[in-house]
Amino acid sequence: MGGIVEEVSSGLARALAGALESARGRGSVKVDQVPEFTVEVPREKDHGDFAANLAMLLARPARMAPRKIAEILVNNFSLTGTWVERVEIAGPGFINFYLKPAWVYEILPKIIALRENYGRLDEGKGKRVQVEFVSANPTGLLHMGNARGAALGDSIASILDFAGFSVTREFYINDAGNQIENFGLSLEARYMQLLGLDVPFPEDGYHGEDLVGTVQSFIGRHGDAFLKVEAGERRAALVEYALNEKLEAIKRVLRDFGVRYDVWFSERFLHESGAVKDTLNLLREQGHIYESEEALWFKASAFGAEKDEVLVRSNGIPTYFATDIAYHLNKFQRGFERVIDIWGADHHGHVARMKGAVAAVGYDPAALEVVIMQLVRLYKGGELVRMSKRSGQFVTLEELVEDVGKDAARYFFVMRSSDSHLDFDLDLAKAETNENPVYYIQYAHARICSILRQCKEQGGKVPDPAEVDFSLLKEESEFALARKLADFPGEVASAAKGLAPQRIARYAHELAGLLHSFYNANRVITADQALSGARLVLVDATRITLQNALRLLGLTAPQRM
Template structure:
């Protein structure tokens, strides 16, 4: 049930009827009713909903917006169900103030819909792929990967909640220069471990984790590949290391609450000929040309600032060429929307990739890219740059050990993805109201404590139909119900905008309103009728808060 949307639709229909009546009476004139909206005003003194119809009609009517608004109000059918007052405000807004009764149907709906409350069918089963993290399997997952994991998984949860058929995908970068350098690095570490002189290549990988990987390789194979063909030696080392690294990435992400439906290999695009076919089709269509011995894609024809190399002088395709083939493959698999979560450093790649997709005959609007800014870790008020354990960057695994999965996931989505995130380790570990995830989870645990106490006293949550919900009149009760009623709209808005940070804001507001309600209203009151009504309200709050946390991939604890 979406009580807010249903109420908006009813009021919008009433305004449309009022406009028709005012035109029939000769008070205003217009050819076509414009699209207008009813919004919830930020200032509570402006009522529950404000309509901008009069402002949009004023030009056609050749009257001031306030005069048009006054005519519309005069012709509104009276009384409108649940409407206590209608006023013309400001430059010509029509403000509706509703009585408390309009809110009450939401509470039985929440209890009935339970874990489906807030869900909808906006997506109508359309197939959507969300690709996120897709880290090079040459090292450990870092903070950027961690933020991408929390964002991507929350976006996928949101899209599922509003009726899309969602596939989560990890793109394995197991081809190209990084794998060649990976092999050279592993070979050097292998030779060093067996007492040979060897240097890490300039573009190699210096992580301590690779020393451990090579040690395990030697435990399995010994010096079997010491005197063999170097190409074979590197192939076996890379094969072993990739299997180990991908297993570790999968394990850490699962510990973070993230599981994938598809792990897609970049190398498979080359092996299947998909990259070569994509380049051939672009060349046939006139979007590839040769210069300085390399092949270039005409990205400037699609709004980019410069053209881009797709095949190097040595005949080896670039990463961009593989990316074009990969995204074509996504659409060939039948996805109607393709969503990528990338670091902000990939900003320049968006336009050229959309251009390549368009050049291959697909609507570039079907590809959406969520760009995320950097994460800075703080401890003791200072930036934490390196791990004490590895001497390198802080890994996702270490972060989970430090603050736990819930705090990490919540903190990573608290801000819009395009905002820099300052992650305070001390705050994330603290058990205080200053810690936002603790504050929200504590509200859920407090609700569960109230319900346990009621059970110990032999008091059960009554069916909503048996509770006199009209007794809920305290301002703290009304504000809490309003927030609960806003949940379906919040889910829909966050899903359509791909902005999971809206959920953390909603969760904090809901927790705050519950704490205020708890302070002002005794739930287990002596009056049995008031007690029943408040228990229904408390249970509806618990369900809503749990549903928010579930979408964020955060647990809803019953005790803290």
């Protein structure tokens, strides 16, 4: 479902192509074929509602000055069946179209009819896409990096779904490898210490206070029974118990953050099923592995990476990278046509190696897209926040949600591009003022709901758009609001194409601003019933669009504030 902006743009492009054909027929412009040209919304309002670059593209093949070509095209342009009021030539040969104000009001009945589907597109054509995000080690609490990844990944998945892709959200559980061995040693040490034994804690162990609580819970169930068993069995039991507890906690915290996954994929499965071994064999068969220093190496440099990478250490244990290749092979084997990973900035150097590995196992490396997100810094009272009571090291996602709420947290995490460092102002996120973008947007929605309640209390209702005279909407603030509503499908398309939820965040903020400006300049419910009806449809369409934008970011649209 495209938007009216795209419809009008396409109509102007067809009319302009018709003008060129007419000019060619008269011999005014001599070219063999029509070049691909654009009709788009110019950045500067003074340059019209739409602008085309066709004349400049024709200059070389037609051997004519672009302004002269523009004049010919304008003279051959038919206004019949278009919203065009006037056409002007600007600069080196841009053709600027100025439309009758009424064109933009055509969107209002469509929004009312489509409601929660306004802005939904078919760009993806049902193409299967997997978005994997967070994928934190299930050995502790979720931190700010995980929180930003959760907000980004979930919003990207929602936007892609709205744009017509078939989306699967996936969490990769890192329940194997060195970190789990270290986790087991840490749990064992805490277990023995809590039972009164004087044992050292691993130097690089997990020091969070939450681990103490986990072991206390384990002791509450099993007592000292595992002091009497072999160390391997003791650690295995502790790890199994702790992983289940931590994973359930992660799921709960993410649910509270508004994130629900379709698949929870276990790393352990890749080892137990033989997938890692099979992947290594495949790479060996394809000639992408060599042996050096008693280790097996992947020829990553052959695929554009800076250096080769170890797959199997000299002790025979596969590296994390080997498992990661097996995991990505598994993704493509499950039929995903496009795989999107959300990674922290510290994984930037891993991108080229991973894309090379995808190519090495027989898939298009372009089908793997990696969104790199930069670090988050929390500020309170103008000062950097460093410590957490629960983790002893960092502020947890759970603490953040308790402090500022789900909506504020999610919006702040996506309001900047993922590749930008993010300074999260805790005081601003909690402020009930217009300076807080979340409050500002949600208040716009609540303000509209208040108007609609007032209308209902007075015995009225939002009229059927078919019965409304939109020509009564003559104020600049009315036109600006409707014009912004018309942009929403295009913003969804751009956000989906660029994996850029910040576009939707910015759009919602700008739309809220236009609503507040309109509200401050005009009364919606007036003695003029016809004008009131037109304005009620306008604000109801704004409410629907705001709600749709907020939903894509995982935010609520409150009716009262």
